[in-house]
Amino acid sequence: MTLQTVLQKLEILADAAKYDASCASSGTAKKNSLGGKGIGSTEGMGICHAYAPDGRCISLLKILLTNHCVFDCHYCVNRKSSNVARARFTPQEVVDLTLAFYRRNYIEGLFLSSGIVKNSNHTMEQIVEVARILREEHDFRGYIHLKTIPEADAEIVHQAGLYADRVSINVELPTDSGLTRLAPDKDARQMEGAMGKVKEDLVEAKDARKRFRHAPRFAPAGQSTQMIVGADAATDADIVGKASRLYDNFRLRRVYYSAFSPIPDASAVLPLKRPPLIREHRLYQSDWLMRFYGYKPSDVMHATEADGNLPLDIDPKLAWALKFREAFPVDVNRATKEQLLRVPGLGVKAVGKILASRRHRGLRLDDVSLLTQSITKVRPFICTIDWRPITLTDRADLRSLLAPKTEQLELFV
Amino acid sequence: MTALQHVKLGTYYVVQLPDADDFDFWRERARAFVQCDVPPDRIAWAEPGGSGDLFAHGERRMPVPPKGARPVRANRRFVQLARNAILHSDPERFALLYRLLWRLQGKPRMMEDKADPDVRKLEELDKSVRRDSHKMHAFVRFRLVESPDRSGGEDGEGGEHYVAWFEPEHHILRANAGFFMRRFSNMRWSILTPRGSLHWDGETMAEGPPAERHDAPQGDPMEDLWRTYYASIFNPARLKIGAMLKEMPKKYWKNMPEATLIPELVAGAQKRESAMVEKGTLEFEERPDTLAAIDKAIHACRKCPIGSLDNQAVMGEGPQDAALMIVGEQPGDQEDLAGRPFVGPAGKLLEHHLDRAGIDRKAAYVTNTVKHFKYVQRGKRRLHQNPGAKEIDTCRWWIESERAIVQPKLILAMGASAARGMLGKTVSISKARGTPIPLEDGSELWITSHPSYLLRLDGPAREEQERLFDADLAAVKERLEELA
Numbered sequence: 026m027t028l029q030t031v032l033q034k035l036e037i038l039a040d041a042a043k044y045d046a047s048c049a050s051s052g053t054a055k056k057n058s059l060g061g062k063g064i065g066s067t068e069g070m071g072i073c074h075a076y077a078p079d080g081r082c083i084s085l086l087k088i089l090l091t092n093h094c095v096f097d098c099h100y101c102v103n104r105k106s107s108n109v110a111r112a113r114f115t116p117q118e119v120v121d122l123t124l125a126f127y128r129r130n131y132i133e134g135l136f137l138s139s140g141i142v143k144n145s146n147h148t149m150e151q152i153v154e155v156a157r158i159l160r161e162e163h164d165f166r167g168y169i170h171l172k173t174i175p176e177a178d179a180e181i182v183h184q185a186g187l188y189a190d191r192v193s194i195n196v197e198l199p200t201d202s203g204l205t206r207l208a209p210d211k212d213a214r215q216m217e218g219a220m221g222k223v224k225e226d227l228v229e230a231k232d233a234r235k236r237f238r239h240a241p242r243f244a245p246a247g248q249s250t251q252m253i254v255g256a257d258a259a260t261d262a263d264i265v266g267k268a269s270r271l272y273d274n275f276r277l278r279r280v281y282y283s284a285f286s287p288i289p290d291a292s293a294v295l296p297l298k299r300p301p302l303i304r305e306h307r308l309y310q311s312d313w314l315m316r317f318y319g320y321k322p323s324d325v326m327h328a329t330e331a332d333g334n335l336p337l338d339i340d341p342k343l344a345w346a347l348k349f350r351e352a353f354p355v356d357v358n359r360a361t362k363e364q365l366l367r368v369p370g371l372g373v374k375a376v377g378k379i380l381a382s383r384r385h386r387g388l389r390l391d392d393v394s395l396l397t398q399s400i401t402k403v404r405p406f407i408c409t410i411d412w413r414p415i416t417l418t419d420r421a422d423l424r425s426l427l428a429p430k431t432e433q434l435e436l437f438v
Numbered sequence: 439m440t441a442l443q444h445v446k447l448g449t450y451y452v453v454q455l456p457d458a459d460d461f462d463f464w465r466e467r468a469r470a471f472v473q474c475d476v477p478p479d480r481i482a483w484a485e486p487g488g489s490g491d492l493f494a495h496g497e498r499r500m501p502v503p504p505k506g507a508r509p510v511r512a513n514r515r516f517v518q519l520a521r522n523a524i525l526h527s528d529p530e531r532f533a534l535l536y537r538l539l540w541r542l543q544g545k546p547r548m549m550e551d552k553a554d555p556d557v558r559k560l561e562e563l564d565k566s567v568r569r570d571s572h573k574m575h576a577f578v579r580f581r582l583v584e585s586p587d588r589s590g591g592e593d594g595e596g597g598e599h600y601v602a603w604f605e606p607e608h609h610i611l612r613a614n615a616g617f618f619m620r621r622f623s624n625m626r627w628s629i630l631t632p633r634g635s636l637h638w639d640g641e642t643m644a645e646g647p648p649a650e651r652h653d654a655p656q657g658d659p660m661e662d663l664w665r666t667y668y669a670s671i672f673n674p675a676r677l678k679i680g681a682m683l684k685e686m687p688k689k690y691w692k693n694m695p696e697a698t699l700i701p702e703l704v705a706g707a708q709k710r711e712s713a714m715v716e717k718g719t720l721e722f723e724e725r726p727d728t729l730a731a732i733d734k735a736i737h738a739c740r741k742c743p744i745g746s747l748d749n750q751a752v753m754g755e756g757p758q759d760a761a762l763m764i765v766g767e768q769p770g771d772q773e774d775l776a777g778r779p780f781v782g783p784a785g786k787l788l789e790h791h792l793d794r795a796g797i798d799r800k801a802a803y804v805t806n807t808v809k810h811f812k813y814v815q816r817g818k819r820r821l822h823q824n825p826g827a828k829e830i831d832t833c834r835w836w837i838e839s840e841r842a843i844v845q846p847k848l849i850l851a852m853g854a855s856a857a858r859g860m861l862g863k864t865v866s867i868s869k870a871r872g873t874p875i876p877l878e879d880g881s882e883l884w885i886t887s888h889p890s891y892l893l894r895l896d897g898p899a900r901e902e903q904e905r906l907f908d909a910d911l912a913a914v915k916e917r918l919e920e921l922a
Contacts, residue, residue: 031663032662032663032666035663035666035667035670036666036670037670039666039667039670039671040670040671042671043670043671043672043673044673057620057621057623058620058621058622058623058624059619059620059623060623061623061624062624063624064621064622064623064624064625065621066617066620066621068617068620070572072572072575072576073576073685074576074577075576075577075668075686075694075696076681076682076685076686077668077671077672077673077682077703078672078677078678078679078682078700078703078704078707079672079673079674079676079677079678079681079682080676080678080679080680080681080682080685081673081676081678081681082685083668083671086667087671088667097863097864099862106826106827106828106831106864107828108826108828122663125660125663126660126663126664126667128580128582128600128622128625129579129580129581129582129600129658129660129664130578130579130580130602131579131664206862209861209862209863210863284676302676302678378552378553381550381551381552382550382551382552382553384550385547385550385551386551386553388553392553395552395553395558396552396553
């Protein structure tokens with residue numbers, strides 16, 4: 026085989042990494058390169074340096090160190106039995122690429138993952154080595170996200186956390202049976218053990234920093250994970266339940282969902298038809314409801330339909346409201362913040378604006394319409410000085426009135 | 439600007455701002471106007487390059503506030519928004535800010551009233567400026583120029599100069615100098631825009647005059663790698679052009695090297711995905727519910743390349759209610775010609791060992807994991823080839839259909855391919871043999887070696903393997919009697 030150029034390797038190893046949804050570069054400790062000898066800064070807000078035509082943000086150089094892998098997970102394009110082109114970067118090549126891209130302001134930093142070569146420890150050591158060169162030899166102060174390998178020694182994983190802003194372990198599938206069937210080499214217990222260990226390290230480092238100002242930081246942007254949606258039979262209720270357990274038990278910053286998408290050279294045990302992309306979107310919406318709107322996992326599960334999945338044509342908040350109509354209409358001039366947050370069409374910002382404005386005037390429907398995106402969506406669920414929905418809230422066909430109309434265009438493609 | 443000693447009612451004032459983004463200048467003038475009680479509609483604010491001539495007749499001297507005039511008040515929220523909103527390119531912004539400041543004197547908490555049109559307008563301006571700044575942080579693209587005048591600084595990259603061309607919508611350049619300085623503090627860089635330019639040499643920041651596109655370098659060798667990355671990280675299975683355009687509107691594209699790829703990526707995406715789905719997807723119809731239907735279907739199966747060779751599908755045979763299912767790898771040359779499983783040399787050997795173990799072949803359902811013979815032609819001979827993992831996985835559909843109909847209590851899988859066909863993963867025969875593996879449908883799986891493996895051995899090795907094979911068959915026989 027002829028030697029691959031960096032360009033060829035990049036093509037293979039970026040392609041191999043694209044099924045990972047996360048590209049966040051936000052929420053880490055503030056740092057900049059003033060007074061240092063290198064480059065880089067993180068100022069709290071993540072920056073998307075470009076958007077691909079799939080609508081996803083490109084914030085980090087997201088690549089694998091290698092896509093050789095000894096595991097044989099069915100949903101993964103890099104599994105042992107897959108027939109894809111293979112490549113392998115040296116740690117130095119990844120470092121050079123990261124710095125060259127960063128200097129030109131293409132990226133916020135690096136998101137490094139890898140297939141398992143030789144064994145888990147060896148692979149993890151290679152990943153950590155990249156971060157070490159960047160941080161220690163080049164004084165790089167941009168964002169680093171390292172994927173950690175649950176089977177690797179805790180000591181090496183700990184080392185990764187000392188260099189990285191964020192670490193993550195993918196739980197991959199929402200149910201244990203799905204994992205056993207589709208990822209025969211992975212073990213749910215081991216993954217949760219590793220996430221638990223990272224959580225301990227995070228808590229410990231935070232505690233140490235309270236007492237010693239110069240205690241080393243450990244992954245200041247926390248840990249996250251990813252679940253694949255639509256590769257097994259798990260329902261949205263299963264997925265939401267699993268996600269909320271993960272948030273509670275391991276204090277995750279984010280659970281990412283990745284709609285299973287047809288991969289080249291797919292394994293025959295997979296469904297192979299992609300789930301509708303909108304399903305992933307609905308799951309993110311329900312994630313938002315739990316994180317910012319005070320919904321409990323059980324509330325989201327109530328919004329699911331008989332098959333355990335969230336409706337695709339309307340968002341989960343509206344679905345919940347249609348099921349619990351007795352909670353509406355709410356009076357925007359009197360209702361509590363919690364009640365307002367349950368109104369379909371009112372976001373966190375709009376609720377904040379309503380709460381601030383109503384101290385100055387009694388709100389009319391026109392006032393509310395200035396504060397929200399679409400008053401038609403909100404109207405059936407609220408009262409204002411000059412508006413009452415009367416029968417609208419009770420209408421049986423409310424759902425069809427509010428569900429977005431399907432675009433006629435779709436009939437012709 | 440000389441001061442006007444006496445404020446005359448009805449005077450129309452004109453204020454010429456020195457810079458479009460000079461908040462402090464505006465604040466000082468606005469404070470004086472409020473103290474002199476000049477209403478908002480009596481002041482025209484003119485910025486450099488604006489249409490100042492319209493107000494040629496206005497009073498250009500500032501009024502002097504009376505002694506003991508009340509200090510002007512504004513809450514922190516207003517100042518914070520105003521500092522940012524003044525960077526907006528809307529020529530009305532100075533007047534809006536003054537109107538708000540004027541109204542704030544009588545209604546100090548007015549900023550909380552989000553439904554007020556002036557407050558809303560101010561928040562809109564602020565939002566638009568913040569977005570423009572954010573997009574500048576994101577979309578500035580530096581290009582490297584090796585400048586000969588500075589050879590090798592102390593950090594080893596002194597000769598490198600990074601230059602960017604950017605076209606902001608608002609007057610945000612100066613306000614964002616700090617961001618780029620903090621990020622690239624040990625790099626020599628310049629940002630050129632139509633409204634002015636910034637130069638950082640690693641220690642000091644200098645401002646320069648407006649620039650033009652051709653003042654900036656036209657390319658950078660790294661951009662090929664960056665475009666490669668951009669094209670590779672894009673997932674063609676999930677085209678969402680609207681989401682991309684919302685965050686990266688077309689107006690930014692002309693200064694981003696990767697944006698030139700977008701049209702071809704979009705055009706290629708749908709084609710690529712459908713090709714991939716066609717190649718990868720197994721659009722199996724409903725599971726056949728009789729063995730005859732499977733037999734018919736496998737003859738038409740072309741889901742993997744083996745089906746397209748010059749061969750015929752070989753269906754399993756035996757009683758439909760058999761308690762034992764024996765699974766091999768794939769039909770061989772003779773099986774393919776005869777259309778029946780295990781009729782060649784391996785079949786003979788199998789029958790010999792089954793007899794020895796006391797298992798009646800005719801009572802068992804005998805079949806293969808892969809239904810077609812995979813071979814390469816060598817002269818007149820067809821040489822057997824092992825099926826690939828993907829081919830086995832593809833063919834699982836059929837063996838699973840057979841299992842669903844026959845519902846054996848016990849399955850004997852012979853060889854690694856058969857084991858994979860049952861388990862979906864590759865296992866080691868030597869480790870897996872001898873102990874039953876429970877399957878999801880309640881049956882149990884026993885794994886042993888394939889008889890054709892025995893055929894390839896000689897001498898003591900063959901004797902050893904035959905002994906193991908016999909032991910496995912004996913265990914199966916014993917277990918079958920227990921289950922019966």
